[in-house]
Amino acid sequence: AQSVTQPDIHITVSEGASLELRCNYSYGATPYLFWYVQSPGQGLQLLLKYFSGDTLVQGIKGFEAEFKRSQSSFNLRKPSVHWSDAAEYFCAVGARNSASKIIFGSGTRLSIRP
Amino acid sequence: SQTIHQWPATLVQPVGSPLSLECTVEGTSNPNLYWYRQAAGRGLQLLFYSVGIGQISSEVPQNLSASRPQDRQFILSSKKLLLSDSGFYLCAWSPPGGVYGYTFGSGTRLTVV
Numbered sequence: 001a002q003s004v005t006q007p008d009i010h011i012t013v014s015e016g017a018s019l020e021l022r023c024n025y026s027y028g029a030t031p032y033l034f035w036y037v038q039s040p041g042q043g044l045q046l047l048l049k050y051f052s053g054d055t056l057v058q059g060i061k062g063f064e065a066e067f068k069r070s071q072s073s074f075n076l077r078k079p080s081v082h083w084s085d086a087a088e089y090f091c092a093v094g095a096r097n098s099a100s101k102i103i104f105g106s107g108t109r110l111s112i113r114p
Numbered sequence: 115s116q117t118i119h120q121w122p123a124t125l126v127q128p129v130g131s132p133l134s135l136e137c138t139v140e141g142t143s144n145p146n147l148y149w150y151r152q153a154a155g156r157g158l159q160l161l162f163y164s165v166g167i168g169q170i171s172s173e174v175p176q177n178l179s180a181s182r183p184q185d186r187q188f189i190l191s192s193k194k195l196l197l198s199d200s201g202f203y204l205c206a207w208s209p210p211g212g213v214y215g216y217t218f219g220s221g222t223r224l225t226v227v
Contacts, residue, residue, distance in 0.1 A: 034215055043120075043204055043218035044158075090158065102216060104150075106157035 002027040006105035021076040023091030032094035116141035120219030133192040137205030145207040147188040
């Protein structure tokens with residue numbers, strides 16, 4: 001069964017600084033990988049996804065993520081954060097042969113320092 | 115385009131009362147449907163998913179049940195709420211095959227008092 005770990009519960013970065021949120025997955029083959037963002041009291045919005053091909057994927061709001069098979073990682077990055085990026089970020093993994101279930105990490109809360 | 119509606123947005127219910135949360139999807143057919151719960155400060159826990167009318171899979175034994183009476187309608191229910199049922203409930207849908215990613219509703223904040 002697949003699983004996903006987000007080792008950082010809470011991260012604070014200064015506005016304009018770069019950001020990297022870590023995500024490690026466990027799966028016996030190449031998984032489907034996702035990053036979602038959740039603003040307080042809201043549903044989740046898909047930022048980006050990886051299925052195959054280029055291991056560097058671009059998403060909405062200036063985010064990107066890189067799939068590294070050797071490290072079982074799918075870290076989310078942004079070169080310069082904005083105050084509006086403060087939110088909860090969830091990494092998720094789906095198995096290619098599953099009954100369509102996606103497993104979510106426990107989330108990383110991002111705070112922005114003015 | 116496809117849209118997902120979830121209601122109510124907030125709900126305060128006494129312990130022992132029944133629950134019914136509804137989720138509907140528009141603009142697609144035969145979607146996969148999901149109910150997740152998010153406890154305060156915690157991740158998402160998959161409660162139920164459905165790949166078709168009347169087909170419900172339960173992930174976690176608990177005080178809740180789900181039903182799918184129509185193709186694009188997914189209902190989360192309880193006969194008697196517990197304090198531990200408090201949380202943020204999210205409905206989501208995906209195309210058949212599901213691994214293309216989910217689209218989430220805006221959620222229901224349930225407080226059991």
